[in-house]
Amino acid sequence: MKLYDYELSGNCYKIRLMLNFLGREYETRPVDFYPGREHKSPELMKLNPLGQLPILEDGDLVLRDAQAILTYLAHKYDPSGQWYPVSDPDRLGQVAQWLAFADGITATASSARLHDTLFYELDVEAARAGAHRLFRVLDEHLWFAEQEGQDWICSGDHPTIADLACFPYVILSEEGGVSRQDYPAIRRWCDRIKRLPGFVLMSGVFPTSQSAA
Amino acid sequence: MTQACKDPVIHNQWHPLTSLDEIAQGLVHDTVLLEQPLSYAMDDTGALHVWYRTPAQPAHTPYDPAKAGNALPARSKHGYLWTCVGKPPKDLFPVPELLEPDRQNVPTGVFGVNVSAGRTIENFLDMGHFPFVHTGILGEEPRTEVKEYDVEISESRDEILATRCQFYQPKAALASESGADVEYVYRVPHINCALLYKSSPGFEAEGRMDVIYMFLQPMTREWTRAHTGMCVIDLENSYQGIRCFQQVIFGQDKPILENQFPKQLPLDTRAETPIRADKSAIAYRRWLSRKGLTYGVIPAAV
Numbered sequence: 001m002k003l004y005d006y007e008l009s010g011n012c013y014k015i016r017l018m019l020n021f022l023g024r025e026y027e028t029r030p031v032d033f034y035p036g037r038e039h040k041s042p043e044l045m046k047l048n049p050l051g052q053l054p055i056l057e058d059g060d061l062v063l064r065d066a067q068a069i070l071t072y073l074a075h076k077y078d079p080s081g082q083w084y085p086v087s088d089p090d091r092l093g094q095v096a097q098w099l100a101f102a103d104g105i106t107a108t109a110s111s112a113r114l115h116d117t118l119f120y121e122l123d124v125e126a127a128r129a130g131a132h133r134l135f136r137v138l139d140e141h142l143w144f145a146e147q148e149g150q151d152w153i154c155s156g157d158h159p160t161i162a163d164l165a166c167f168p169y170v171i172l173s174e175e176g177g178v179s180r181q182d183y184p185a186i187r188r189w190c191d192r193i194k195r196l197p198g199f200v201l202m203s204g205v206f207p208t209s210q211s212a213a
Numbered sequence: 214m215t216q217a218c219k220d221p222v223i224h225n226q227w228h229p230l231t232s233l234d235e236i237a238q239g240l241v242h243d244t245v246l247l248e249q250p251l252s253y254a255m256d257d258t259g260a261l262h263v264w265y266r267t268p269a270q271p272a273h274t275p276y277d278p279a280k281a282g283n284a285l286p287a288r289s290k291h292g293y294l295w296t297c298v299g300k301p302p303k304d305l306f307p308v309p310e311l312l313e314p315d316r317q318n319v320p321t322g323v324f325g326v327n328v329s330a331g332r333t334i335e336n337f338l339d340m341g342h343f344p345f346v347h348t349g350i351l352g353e354e355p356r357t358e359v360k361e362y363d364v365e366i367s368e369s370r371d372e373i374l375a376t377r378c379q380f381y382q383p384k385a386a387l388a389s390e391s392g393a394d395v396e397y398v399y400r401v402p403h404i405n406c407a408l409l410y411k412s413s414p415g416f417e418a419e420g421r422m423d424v425i426y427m428f429l430q431p432m433t434r435e436w437t438r439a440h441t442g443m444c445v446i447d448l449e450n451s452y453q454g455i456r457c458f459q460q461v462i463f464g465q466d467k468p469i470l471e472n473q474f475p476k477q478l479p480l481d482t483r484a485e486t487p488i489r490a491d492k493s494a495i496a497y498r499r500w501l502s503r504k505g506l507t508y509g510v511i512p513a514a515v
Binding site: 007008030032034035036115116117118119121174175177202203204206 | 234235272320322323324325326327436438453454456457460461462463464465467468471472
């Protein structure tokens with residue numbers, strides 16, 4: 001299995017997290033995303049005509065889109081069905097709903113980070129405002145979930161790919177000038193993810209303390 | 214011409230705008246320096262041009278000298294384009310290693326950091342954070358001690374020099390095979406530029422060192438463009454591998470930098486409590502104070 005990877009990409013980080021949680025061996029093919037723009041090279045455009053990362057090759061299969069890759073990996077390599085609960089229609093619906101929400105986080109919080117860090121030309125104020133709108137929704141959702149004794153975005157005792165899809169650009173949001181100070185439930189959820197066995201870091205993400213509880 | 218910032222110390226400096234590698238020849242590029250919108254281009258003959266941005270020459274359009282705004286000085290040095298919005302100094306600091314034929318000069322990318330240039334230089338000079346921020350690469354617990362080192366301000370060259378710096382590093386460079394005590398020398402030859410020299414894996418006996426540099430472009434008081442690069446004697450690792458290694462390191466520093474408070478650098482010696490390991494940072498703050506810098510810093514109370 002080969003991951004076309006860029007260290008500073010949150011979308012690539014999602015896949016590295018998933019593969020580590022699943023304990024799968026994989027090979028990385030580092031892509032000079034910045035400043036080399038290698039993801040727009042003919043070789044990579046052939047694999048993904050959208051010119052984006054990540055791309056996963058597994059046998060003959062070539063997949064693009066972080067959320068699609070998460071879905072595939074969880075369904076194929078997690079026999080317990082915890083990460084992607086296909087046999088439970090309610091939870092499956094929730095997962096799909098929050099995977100779409102994760103795309104919204106990419107379009108806002110990640111865009112603001114690309115503007116501040118890699119000088120992408122875009123309306124950064126709109127991106128930051130959009131990120132705060134989504135963070136308020138997520139924070140409220142997580143707060144009410146905690147009241148029900150639920151640690152993760154979707155119901156049930158185990159995290160799902162929805163958590164992994166939302167986590168990277170939330171934890172990297174400050175690099176785009178989006179503070180998480182006003183979202184205590186989001187901050188607690190981030191710490192819970194960091195304490196999962198198999199959790200790995202990326203540049204810009206730091207470990208947390210072990211739970212006091 | 215209206216100037217957004219009035220500090221002559223920062224005005225009368227050469228400032229980096231871009232690595233030459235990243236210029237698309239013939240096209241207009243936009244950037245910001247000291248809150249001033251600027252544009253630059255490399256024309257078809259390879260000559261460099263910098264001017265105050267004008268709506269007549271938008272970014273990504275072909276460069277047309279007739280339409281460009283008021284020209285600024287443009288200088289090519291160390292693989293970068295430099296300009297000055299005040300009275301340009303005659304010279305820009307030398308980096309002799311860049312001219313050695315068996316080295317690669319690898320610009321590792323320019324990154325925006327939401328903090329002042331001074332804070333960024335200070336972090337670059339600091340060894341104390343290695344085990345905690347660059348765990349497993351540039352340091353690891355419990356080997357956290359910063360040993361005694363020397364700092365001098367060279368009067369003849371007007372630069373800060375820190376020597377005899379030593380630190381245990383599990384993976385000092387991409388070409389390292391195991392952990393080692395690595396020797397460092399730091400140079401700050403410009404208020405916003407710093408270089409570090411570290412023993413090059415395999416070349417310790419010859420005393421030759423890799424050079425890692427950071428040239429900072431202050432866009433505003435609290436938003437900096439950090440041009441990073443390395444000049445290494447490393448013929449085995451690819452250009453891309455070296456780039457990737459350096460980006461991992463800088464990506465780890467970035468959130469630490471952005472959480473500095475205040476974001477501008479306090480020059481008052483009583484503003485923050487330094488420890489012995491901060492010797493080079495203290496020298497840097499004093500040096501800036503003596504120059505009378507006010508931009509991007511909190512000057513000491515008189």
